[in-house]
Amino acid sequence: MEETKKKKPKCKLVGQDGNIFNLGGIASQALKKAGQHKAAKEMVNKMFGAGSYSEALNIISEYVDVS
Numbered sequence: 001m002e003e004t005k006k007k008k009p010k011c012k013l014v015g016q017d018g019n020i021f022n023l024g025g026i027a028s029q030a031l032k033k034a035g036q037h038k039a040a041k042e043m044v045n046k047m048f049g050a051g052s053y054s055e056a057l058n059i060i061s062e063y064v065d066v067s
Contacts, residue, residue, distance in 0.1 A: 030064050
């Protein structure tokens with residue numbers, strides 16, 4: 001998660017389809033656009049291991065600046 005501490009890219013999730021796979025994909029794309037490919041892969045892996053929808057959303061917000 002060292003890459004994400006440098007700068008979290010902004011990611012507009014408000015108003016998007018709330019499906020967690022969709023939200024994770026949008027966040028992953030934002031990270032990749034910011035050159036944080038390793039962080040994108042790490043986030044997706046953690047997200048898929050989450051025990052709940054809320055936990056997955058919290059993981060996403062650790063990596064991107066959700067708006």
